[in-house]
Amino acid sequence: MQILIILNEKPTTNEKAYNALRIAAQFQKDDVNNKIVIYLLADGVMCALTKVPGPGGVLNVEQMMEGIIEKGGIVKMCTSCGESRGLKEKTLITGVEWTNLKTLTDWILHSDKILNF
Secondary structure, three states: OEEEEEEOOOOOOOOHHHHHHHHHHHHHHHOOOOEEEEEEOHHHHHHHEOOOOOHHHOOOHHHHHHHHHHOOOEEEEEHHHHHHOOOOOOOEOOOOEEEOHHHHHHHHHHOOEEEEO
16 A cells, blocks of 8 residues: 655644654554655655754654655655755755655555645
């Protein structure tokens, strides 16, 4: 089953990003055949940065994202969203890829489940 998670929130605002990644990791744990695809949109692109603390400064979104990618998850981020936030020159989590809205619309059409945070 392909599960698309659209993440719109930056990791420091609230626990939405953290909870989205917890759910993604649980889907992977529940069934190794679950294909997790995560699209970082709007402020969600901030989740692609290294060394950014989660809510309360203690939850590590970077480690969670790396774990999901290591288990076969795919994470892509909106190029125009990232560029408008000055991320082109920043260090991103290994495995996060720049992309466009065509990727998102394809994922929407081909995913079995879609979660929006």
